[in-house]
Amino acid sequence: MDMEMQQFKSDFFKALAHPLRIRILEILAEGDKSVNEIQQLAESEGSSVSQQLTVLRSKNIVTGSKEGNRVIYSLRDPMIIELLDVARKIFNNQLSETITILDRLSEGEKVE
Structure with missing residues (x-):
């Protein structure tokens, strides 16, 4: 069962793996x-x-x-909106961390 769920998740995220989608x-x-x-x-x-709509339809998105x-x-499922929001938050967190590191580097601080 776990492998089936992992395969479903993998296929689902593959369907999302295009900027236009x-x-x-x-x-x-x-x-x-x-x-x-x-x-x-x-x-x-x-x-x-x-x-791209054909791909999204084929995966029931x-x-x-x-x-x-x-x-x-x-x-198909309004929770997609929440998923996109979480993805945006993850991106913003990573971007913030990268900016912090770059700021520290530009100030001559050693970053590990």
Whole structure:
């Protein structure tokens, strides 16, 4: 069972391992959007957005529902918003630590 969970987590994080996919999730965190809306907000080509949405759908991270001739995408689980927030906090912590080290180095302090 542990190996299955680790494989699930690995596959899940692989699905997130693309900058445009992360941007799409950030956009969808603000609310449901069509492909055209996502494309405009992400400032990316439609084919790229569609490809990345296909990956996110295949891993059940986003869902799409047909409304007329448009497909409206949404986050399958709102906890994705929390995950992205935690990732941002981890990045900020690492950045803060790096800045502190660089400041100490520029002041001539030995850093170990």
